[in-house]
Amino acid sequence: MPAGRRGPAAQSARQPPPLLPLLLLCVLGAPRAGSGAHTAVISPQDPTLLIGSSLLATCSVHGDPPGATAEGLYWTLNGRRLPPELSRVLNASTLALALANLNGSRQQSGDNLVCHARDGSILAGSCLYVGLPPEKPVNISCWSKNMKDLTCRWTPGAHGETFLHTNYSLKYKLRWYGQDNTCEEYHTVGPHSCHIPKDLALFTPYEIWVEATNRLGSARSDVLTLDILDVVTTDPPPDVHVSRVGGLEDQLSVRWVSPPALKDFLFQAKYQIRYRVEDSVDWKVVDDVSNQTSCRLAGLKPGTVYFVQVRCNPFGIYGSKKAGIWSEWSHPTAASTPRSERPGPGGGACEPRGGEPSSGPVRRELKQFLGWLKKHAYCSNLSFRLYDQWRAWMQKSHKTRNQDEGILPSGRRGTARGPAR
Amino acid sequence: MSRREGSLEDPQADSSVSLLPHLEAKIRQTHSLAHLLTKYAEQLLQEYVQLQGDPFGLPSFSPPRLPVAGLSAPAPSHAGLPVHERLRLDAAALAALPPLLDAVCRRQAELNPRAPRLLRRLEDAARQARALGAAVEALLAALGAANRGPRAEPPAAAASAASATGVFPAKVLGLRVCGLYREWLSRTEGDLGQLLPGGSA
Numbered sequence: 001m002p003a004g005r006r007g008p009a010a011q012s013a014r015q016p017p018p019l020l021p022l023l024l025l026c027v028l029g030a031p032r033a034g035s036g037a038h039t040a041v042i043s044p045q046d047p048t049l050l051i052g053s054s055l056l057a058t059c060s061v062h063g064d065p066p067g068a069t070a071e072g073l074y075w076t077l078n079g080r081r082l083p084p085e086l087s088r089v090l091n092a093s094t095l096a097l098a099l100a101n102l103n104g105s106r107q108q109s110g111d112n113l114v115c116h117a118r119d120g121s122i123l124a125g126s127c128l129y130v131g132l133p134p135e136k137p138v139n140i141s142c143w144s145k146n147m148k149d150l151t152c153r154w155t156p157g158a159h160g161e162t163f164l165h166t167n168y169s170l171k172y173k174l175r176w177y178g179q180d181n182t183c184e185e186y187h188t189v190g191p192h193s194c195h196i197p198k199d200l201a202l203f204t205p206y207e208i209w210v211e212a213t214n215r216l217g218s219a220r221s222d223v224l225t226l227d228i229l230d231v232v233t234t235d236p237p238p239d240v241h242v243s244r245v246g247g248l249e250d251q252l253s254v255r256w257v258s259p260p261a262l263k264d265f266l267f268q269a270k271y272q273i274r275y276r277v278e279d280s281v282d283w284k285v286v287d288d289v290s291n292q293t294s295c296r297l298a299g300l301k302p303g304t305v306y307f308v309q310v311r312c313n314p315f316g317i318y319g320s321k322k323a324g325i326w327s328e329w330s331h332p333t334a335a336s337t338p339r340s341e342r343p344g345p346g347g348g349a350c351e352p353r354g355g356e357p358s359s360g361p362v363r364r365e366l367k368q369f370l371g372w373l374k375k376h377a378y379c380s381n382l383s384f385r386l387y388d389q390w391r392a393w394m395q396k397s398h399k400t401r402n403q404d405e406g407i408l409p410s411g412r413r414g415t416a417r418g419p420a421r
Numbered sequence: 422m423s424r425r426e427g428s429l430e431d432p433q434a435d436s437s438v439s440l441l442p443h444l445e446a447k448i449r450q451t452h453s454l455a456h457l458l459t460k461y462a463e464q465l466l467q468e469y470v471q472l473q474g475d476p477f478g479l480p481s482f483s484p485p486r487l488p489v490a491g492l493s494a495p496a497p498s499h500a501g502l503p504v505h506e507r508l509r510l511d512a513a514a515l516a517a518l519p520p521l522l523d524a525v526c527r528r529q530a531e532l533n534p535r536a537p538r539l540l541r542r543l544e545d546a547a548r549q550a551r552a553l554g555a556a557v558e559a560l561l562a563a564l565g566a567a568n569r570g571p572r573a574e575p576p577a578a579a580a581s582a583a584s585a586t587g588v589f590p591a592k593v594l595g596l597r598v599c600g601l602y603r604e605w606l607s608r609t610e611g612d613l614g615q616l617l618p619g620g621s622a
Binding site: 045046076078079080106107108109110111112113114120121122124125126127165167 | 472473474475476477479481482483484485532533534535587588589590592593
């Protein structure tokens with residue numbers, strides 16, 4: 001049962017536009033002379049109605065022999081049989097239908113209301129267009145790529161769905177002179193967008209608006225006034241390189257090139273960098289990179305792969321005071337920080353835990369030895385603390401050996417073993 | 422379908438009479454094209470009914486089979502005709518289809534403007550029907566069985582219009598045209614198959 005939203009209980013508000021001629025010899029609904037067959041005409045034909053309104057339709061049967069009856073006729077809407085209580089026989093050849101509180105049309109080509117004979121054969125059809133007039137388009141935003149074109153996007157209006165095909169037309173003109181122009185390349189960046197590819201003036205404002213039209217009416221957006229130079233964007237910075245900073249395990253260096261299309265104009269360009277750990281979706285943003293083409297990221301985790309992207313805001317082009325529009329992010333570039341030489345949690349065997357031991361001749365020599373090792377060998381983790389641990393271990397295992405020959409502190413049989421090398 | 426026909430010299434002769442290799446290749450090529458276009462026609466029909474809304478897509482939907490100017494469905498007697506006569510009828514139908522498909526496309530551009538795939542399929546169908554019709558006529562000429570008389574021009578879309586019709590009849594008409602397109606393609610494929618060695622492929 002059609003049951004739409006509450007709304008004005010109005011009849012058809014508007015007839016559909018004129019129809020193109022077709023290659024049809026017999027119009028559905030025209031009587032066929034002498035055939036013995038019945039046909040019918042539904043009225044109204046193809047009405048347009050507001051959601052929530054009512055419709056009174058009739059199916060009038062013609063036939064040969066005359067005296068065709070309306071008894072046994074029935075209605076379907078979009079293939080579903082309508083309850084008989086919605087219909088009544090007006091006269092011998094006419095069946096009426098009353099629909100209330102109509103829902104929005106199920107398909108843009110119109111809801112199919114069909115009058116059937118008793119045997120189910122189709123006698124006539126009419127398409128209902130039930131919807132809403134368009135609302136004023138809002139949120140028009142425009143941008144120019146490298147000052148060469150203009151792309152605009154808008155939102156259809158508060159409720160969006162009109163259930164009817166709604167045509168949107170982006171119009172523009174120079175503010176103080178010139179004729180209205182209509183954008184021609186639609187749906188370039190989404191369903192409600194249009195692209196003006198050329199012949200745009202700089203240093204003079206444009207007025208831009210959107211007109212929405214459907215079978216039930218039309219609406220016009222507010223006018224947006226802008227100068228092309230105030231809405232410039234550009235390509236993402238090319239050649240983004242990310243590299244290590246020597247052996248620094250918590251830093252990466254990012255370098256890029258100024259976008260080539262505007263590089264002669266980008267005196268005040270701003271850049272933004274974002275980076276994330278390989279397995280994360282959370283980006284960190286570095287915001288204050290102004291007019292430079294390199295930056296160093298610090299405070300990073302050692303031994304970790306990072307993805308980095310850069311984007312550019314070409315504000316201040318030709319003296320524009322407006323903020324400019326950020327470019328898209330560059331393609332992600334990845335690099336990893338050096339692995340830390342300090343052991344992580346649970347590694348622990350070489351972790352110094354306290355201050356240096358007291359000095360003595362052996363310890364002084366050992367200290368020199370350890371300093372030499374740090375410079376000339378790959379065992380920078382060695383420290384006095386490790387030496388003291390070793391001494392303590394040796395004393396303990398010697399004592400245990402004296403107490404219980406061949407028994408190790410772990411309870412296993414065998415000789416005492418020194419620390420693992 | 423009848424398997425009697427197939428030869429250049431004698432339409433009644435057994436189809437095992439061999440054709441020139443290049444002609445046979447051309448027949449195979451045209452037959453393959455007809456086979457492919459039959460599949461496309463099926464897809465077009467499915468897309469069409471979906472966009473018109475129910476009851477068009479329902480199995481029980483049985484609209485009146487309205488006559489269409491300049492084109493009728495293959496007659497039941499078609500299968501009994503000699504193969505070159507069948508192919509002449511196929512070619513004539515394929516020549517009549519493009520303006521009908523164009524008319525359906527124009528109407529669907531109003532009814533379903535946000536259905537680019539359907540509109541593209543209808544445009545392609547008109548082009549493909551033209552191409553296959555020309556290929557069949559070329560084959561007939563090569564077989565020496567081309568139609569010698571002046572060919573009747575298919576009715577132009579704007580010229581033979583009966584009257585402005587409602588949306589529902591326009592939807593039904595479009596369904597009829599898409600159905601006829603599929604029927605004639607399928608028939609052409611079958612008739613071309615009769616020319617191949619061994620009968621229908």
